[in-house]
Amino acid sequence: MELLNAENSTQLLQAQAHVWNHIFQFINSMSLKCAIQLGIPDIIYNHGQPMTLPQLIASLPIHPSKSKFVYRLVRILVHSGFLAQQNVSYESDQIEEGYVLTNASKLLLKDKSMSVRPFLLFVLDPVFTEPCHCLSSWFQNDSPTPFVTAHGIYFWDYAAHDPKINNNFNEAMASDAQLISRMMINGKGKEVFEGLETLVDVGGGTGTLAKAIAHTFAQLECIVFDLPHVVAGLQGSMNLKFVGGDMFETIPPANAILLKSTLHDWSDEECVRVLKKCKEAISGKSKTAKVIIIDVVIETEKKDCKLIQTQQLFDMEMMVLSTGRERNEKEWTKLFFSAGFRDYKISPILGLRSVIEVYP
Structure with missing residues (x-):
């Protein structure tokens, strides 16, 4: 040879x-x-x-x-x-x-508040590993995602009709939110919520993050806004309530909108649609009006190879499951300006993810 x-x-x-x-x-x-x-x-x-x-x-x-x-x-x-x-x-x-x-x-102990055990079991479920075997087939067909290639329907529709998968997904997102909420409330992220009177957590699932925010900021009225089947039967509290709906149609008005690990599930065109709805929801005269995004901002400089690899693996997972992607700062900026926002600030305070504050 x-x-x-x-x-x-x-x-x-x-x-x-x-x-x-x-x-x-x-x-x-x-x-x-x-x-x-x-x-x-x-x-x-x-x-x-x-x-x-x-x-x-x-x-x-x-x-x-x-x-x-x-x-x-x-x-x-x-x-x-x-x-x-x-x-x-x-x-x-x-x-x-x-x-x-x-x-x-x-971080993998069963009954600890910040355990990511549910996230591990969710991601490694055969329902989600099977589409990875369809990657090459997906590249050669016109299916929107490898998940659709494997199962015939979008992930969101699959979850809506499969109680086990829906529950596992909600538990996975809740476990991730536990860790993020601890970092946000007890760390540098706390100032992001200071001065707000109303907050809508769009795609907030079972409300893990919103509950922590509402508990810490008693004066803040919080709404968890998600699909009807996600919030069905969930009980609110004094300054927290659950509302079912579709973020592509309308979002309840508030000083600020929170999007945690939501936009990475969607294509650029879909993200712009959601961001425009967010802009409409915060269109009042409040000086604190903003959209708060907790998501990956892919590193373009190789400062931490392990972190970059994990971000890229997350991006591949998004490609397999959804029409979404992880984005670098330039790609995020394009979305914000396309949706009519004037400015933003990125705070890389959450390890793999950052807090992005977007201003109308």
């Missing part, structure tokens, strides 16, 4: 390892899903100290014949940064190797 003659054998082997690593990357995701479903993070957390492999095996809900395979699962979790090894000392001076949680696996 010309390639063998032209390249150093070491470089070829490194290239092979790189290819294989990408081929098998899905095993990382599925190993993590398996660990979550078996309850490994919760078992280690509840143990209260480094947990040895025999102790972990004895606590797992597995068939006895599978005990010998647990080490191999744990090993990949350690390599992936979801478990760490730590020595355990006993009174007999015996030292054994145990396992503890990392910051990443602490």
